[in-house]
Amino acid sequence: MNNRITITNIARYYVTIIFVFITALCSARGNEPGNNLGKTISELRQVFPNARYVRTEAKGDFYTDGEDPSEGLSCFFYLKNDRVIEECMIIQSNDGFPKMVYDQWINTFSKYMSVAAFGDGVNHMCFSTFSMHIMFFAEYGKNTALLVYQAGGVNNGITYNDFMNKWSK
Numbered sequence: 001m002n003n004r005i006t007i008t009n010i011a012r013y014y015v016t017i018i019f020v021f022i023t024a025l026c027s028a029r030g031n032e033p034g035n036n037l038g039k040t041i042s043e044l045r046q047v048f049p050n051a052r053y054v055r056t057e058a059k060g061d062f063y064t065d066g067e068d069p070s071e072g073l074s075c076f077f078y079l080k081n082d083r084v085i086e087e088c089m090i091i092q093s094n095d096g097f098p099k100m101v102y103d104q105w106i107n108t109f110s111k112y113m114s115v116a117a118f119g120d121g122v123n124h125m126c127f128s129t130f131s132m133h134i135m136f137f138a139e140y141g142k143n144t145a146l147l148v149y150q151a152g153g154v155n156n157g158i159t160y161n162d163f164m165n166k167w168s169k
Contacts, residue, residue, distance in 0.1 A: 032112050032127045035149040036077065039084045044077065051077070060085055089147040098145035102136035105147055109134065129153040 036044060041063070045051050050066030060080035067074040078086040091098045102121075109125060109132060125132045133148040 033109055033132070035130060036084050036087050037130050037149055037151050040082050041079060044079075044084060048075065085151045087149040091145045092142055094141055094143065096143070098143040099136060102134065102145040105134050105145070127153045128155040 036047065041051070044063070048065040051063050052066055054062045054064055056062070057078070060078040063077040063079060065075040065077075073089060073091050076088040076090070077084050091101050106123060112125075112127065121136045123134045125134075129151070130153045131150045133146070133150070135144075135146040135148075137144055
C-alpha cells in the first residue's frame with residue numbers, strides 16, 4: 001500500500017512540475033515589453049496629447065508626438081487602417097546621454113527576448129507579436145539612439161529562420 005502511495009505521490013510531483021513549467025512558459029510570453037502597437041490615434045493621443053499627423057507615406061500615415069528630437073526624446077508613429085503599426089523613440093544630443101540610454105535599452109529588453117540578432121550598434125529582437133530594433137550611431141557631432149517597434153512577431157507570421165536571415169549579418 002505504501003508503494004501505491006509513493007507512486008501516486010511521485011506522479012503528483014511530476015504532474016505538478018509539468019504544470020509549473022507550462023505556467024511559467026505561458027507567463028513568460030505575457031511578460032514582454034509594452035508598446036503602442038495596435039492603438040488607434042484616439043488611444044495614442046491619450047498618451048501623447050500633442051500627436052500630430054505629418055504626411056502619408058507608403059508605410060502608412062506618419063505622426064509625431066510633437067516634440068523636437070534635437071531637444072531630447074521624441075516619438076514617431078506609422079498608422080495603417082487607423083492602427084499603430086510602427087513606433088519609434090529617438091534620443092539625440094551631442095553628449096553621452098543617447099549611448100547611455102541605448103545601453104540601458106539593450107540591458108532591459110534583452111531579458112525579454114526569445115529571438116535576437118545582435119550587432120555593433122544595431123540590435124534586432126523578435127517577440128510574440130512584434131519586432132524591436134535598437135540602434136545607436138554617431139554622425140556629424142550628434143549621438144542618436146533609436147528604439148523601433150514593428151508589428152509582426154513569432155506568433156503572427158515571422159519565423160525564426162526568416163528573422164535570422166533578415167537581421168543577422
